[in-house]
Amino acid sequence: MLTVHHLGKSQSERIVWLCEELELPYTLKRYERLASNMLAPPEYKALHPLGAAPVINDGDLVLAESAAIVEYLINKHGGGKLAVPPDHPDYATYLYWFHFSNGNLQSIMARLMTLLRLNPAEDNGPRVATEARLALALGLVEQRLSKTDFLAGNDFTAADIMTVFSLTTMRYFLPQDFSAYPSILAYLQRIAARPGYQRAMEKGDPGMPLLLT
Template sequence: MLIVHHLGKSQSERIVWLCEELGLTYELKHYVRDPVTSLAPPELVALHPLGTAPVISDGELLLAESGAIMEYIIAKYGGGRLVLGPDHPDFVDYIFWWHYANGNFQPNMGRNMFVRRLQLPSDNPIAARLNSRLVSAFALIEGRLGDVPFLAGKDFTAADIMTVFSLTTMRYFMPFELTPYPNILAYLQRIAGREAYQRAMQKGDPGMPLLLA
């Protein structure tokens, strides 16, 4: 039995969403953040040496890292769904946006989050540079979504599942105004209309307002 160990308001929402898109049978185990530190509780930390979410177990397998988990689930249970192969005309776009999510975009969000928490003055050169890089990261997505409905192209893929967390739930930790990005906002409405996304968010984070605007 595939078990998804899910920490509320975390990148593990990707795994719940993926399972829903694929129509998989899985068990969802919820973990709640410490109300003071916002960190994962001890029982989740004890599961894996990294002490972070997501984590899945599948028989004797225990696996962390959302990208690795997604690749594993897609390879084992996906049946070719939500991925584009090398013969597809959008293959290069698919692999770029898949890796952009956690290779560039989410780290940009994380670095800016920590800098903001340091409360550096707005004219601090490091803070200014990091903010500039974040604006550029959003601008790249905005430009892409002005040309195509989904990041890989015309088809919804796992690259979208990888990316949406940073555009939505991550903004609870690193607020970012999306008003200047109408293509991203329209994209998030398309995502909001997906039944699998609705089910995943209701199961994983019931009652949490979704930051889709």
């Protein structure tokens, strides 16, 4: 039996969403962040040596890392649905955007979030460089979505599941004004209209306002 361990307001929302899109049977176990520091509770940290979300159990298997989990579930239980096969003309594009979030966007946002907690001056060198890098990454997403409905092309794929957290829930930790990115905002409305996304967010983070504008 597949069990998804979901930490509130975390990247594990990707896995809940994927299960809903693939219509997989799964057990959802929710964990709330500690009010004192917004970190995972001890029982979540005990699931995996890194103590970070997401984590799944599939029988005796314990698996972490959202990209690894997404690929595992698609290939093991999803029949390849929401992935793009190697013989498809958009395969390389899919691979790029699938890995773009954790490889660039999310890591830049996490770096900036950590820097801002130190309350650096606005002209602080690392802050300026990281803010510029984030603007560059968001500009790349904006440019892509001005041409296609979804990141890998006109069809929704796991590349979108990997990316949306950084454009939505991550803004609880690093507020962002997307008014300068109309294609991203239009994209988020397409995402919000998906029943699988709606079900996942209601199950995983019930009552949490979704940052889609």
